[in-house]
Amino acid sequence: MIFVIDVGNTNITMGVFDKDEIIAKFRLTTQINRTSDEYGLILTDLLNIKKVSIAAIDTAIISSVVPRVMYSLTSAIKKYLGVTPLNVEVGIKTGIKIPIPNPKEVGADRVADAVGAYELYGGPVLVADFGTANKYDLITEDGSLIAAVTCPGLKMSANAMWSGTAKLPEIEIAMPDTILAKDTVTSMQAGLIFGCIGQTEYIIKKMLKEAGLEKCKVVATGGFGRIIASNTDVIDIYDPDLLLKGLKIIAEKNKKVK
Incomplete structure (x- = not known):
């Protein structure tokens, strides 16, 4: 069995x-401050x-955009699961080409998303990942990740609204019944959700053009991906487990190499 782990900024x-x-x-x-034993106990x-x-x-395989977590988490997997995890980084076999001046700039999560989308759905494919940040990555027919766009995610935008203003309340991020809002909470929800849908449609169309x-x-994933994907026609597929599937595929490619 393969244990896959994605370390994001939030989760x-x-x-x-x-x-x-x-299966789980x-x-x-x-x-940041968990010890290897704490991680081991939790896992x-x-x-x-x-x-x-x-x-x-x-x-076991890890993609991480939070380097300070890696030592404790890696140690926990070695000690408690008895395997040395692979780390998605430059040099690991992925099947995806990254033809940019500095491939190290591409986050491991984006690489895993790209692998999952390309291997499962073919190329060309555009991945829209709605998490802490909204990420749009374009992979060509030959498996080259040629372009990436990054924007504040829904939660980040919401936090900026209510922490940066005196009167706007903290709200649930949810799809309102209408964009014609008549109260503060609904107006904030409309701005967040419909604003993100508008962003998504424009960026995807502009990138493809x-x-x-x-x-x-166009494949959507991420925590808020379902809300966006179900309210626009520019997204073809919603796959909530795309990143995990990508990690599993990378792990299998590197097992074959060994």
């Missing part, structure tokens, strides 16, 4: 694959609760 998302099936998923808040408890045999896990692509699959 650590984990999954266990038995062949092609995700869990999510933790990302905290083993979660796996036991989900009835996943730790002994059956023979491979400048790349000269008339036909291109």
Whole structure:
């Protein structure tokens, strides 16, 4: 079995694959100050609760955009799961080409998303990942990640609104019934959600136009991806587990290399 971990700025998302099936998923808040023993205790408890045999896990892989978490998390996986995790970084076999001056600038999560989208849905493909940040990545027919756009995500935008103003309240991020809002909460929800939909439609159309692509699959993922994908026609597929699937594919490619 393959244990996959994505360390994001807000959450650590984990999954266990038995062949092609995700048999368990869990999510933790990302905290810098956890020790390896704390991570080990959390991981083993979660796996036991989900009835996943730790002994059956023979491979682990991590993508991370939070370097300060890596030492404790990696040590925990070695000590408590008995495997040395792969780290998605420059030099690992992914099947994706990154033809830019400094490939190290591309986050490991974006690479995993690109691998998942390209391997599962073919190219050209555009990935729209709606998480802490909204990320739009364009992968060509030959598997080259040629362009990336990054914007504040819904939660980041919402936090900026209510922390940067005196009277705007903290609200639930949810789709309102109408954009014709008549109260403060609904007006904020309308601005956030419909603003993000507008951003998504413009950026995707602009990227495809400048790349000269008339036909291109668009795959959405991320925590808020379902809300956006279900309210626009520029997104073809919503895959909430795209990143985890991408990590699993990368792990398999590197097992074959070994």
